[in-house]
Amino acid sequence: MEYGDKLFWLSVLIQRKYAQICAEFDLTPSQATLLCAVRNEPRQMAYLAASxxxxxxxxSQLVDRxxxxxxxxxxxxxQDRRVVxxxxTPTGKVLGEAIYAEVSKRLPEIARNLDPDDQRDFERVATAVVDTSDLSPTTSDQPITQ
Structure with missing residues (x-):
């Protein structure tokens, strides 16, 4: 199996574990991601869409649901009434915090079959990939009007 194939299957493992956790909270993965993104502070809809x-x-449809x-x-x-x-909500904040905590606790289970040294290496490499990646929106942060 090629390196790209392995990365594909790693993403499947992560998405499957994430979906299982979300289902336990009666949320779709998209709803859970949205809640986690706004659990600490309000965000512009345009920023969220791009991010x-x-x-x-x-x-907008996800937000409606x-x-x-x-x-x-x-x-x-x-500051700008065109910006949404x-x-x-208070309930959403509590739920978002709970989901985020559960994902942070349980997502590392995907590496549970690795020996301790490999688990540390996996954590180090995953951290390096995230730390060196540009996670900012790929489009400009223009206001979305409704």
């Missing part, structure tokens, strides 16, 4: 690699329309569960809310920015901010 999560979604179209503004897809994000999540808002119906009273987990997130939209509001206009005080998304924040977690």
């Amino acid at each position: 999560l690699g979604m179209t503004k329309n897809a994000l 999540t808002a119906r569960r009273e987990l997130v809310g939209r509001e206009s920015s005080a 901010m998304l924040s977690a």
Whole structure:
């Protein structure tokens, strides 16, 4: 199996474990990711769309579904009323924190069959990949108007 194939299957393992955790909270992976992204502070919808690699329309639909569960809310920015901010409701914040904690605790289980030295190497390499990656939005942070 080629290196690219192994990375593909690693992403499948991570996504499968993440989906299992999300299902335990009765959330889709997209809803859980959204909650985790806004659990600490409100974010601009345009920023979220770009950061999560979604179209503004897809994000808006996701927000609608999540808002119906009273987990997130939209509001206009005080500085620019065209800018829509998304924040977690009190219930959404608690749920987002719980999901984030559970993912942080259980996602490393994908490396449980490695010996301790390999587990440390895996953690070191994963950390280096994330630390040297540009996780900022790939498009400009333009306001989204609704």
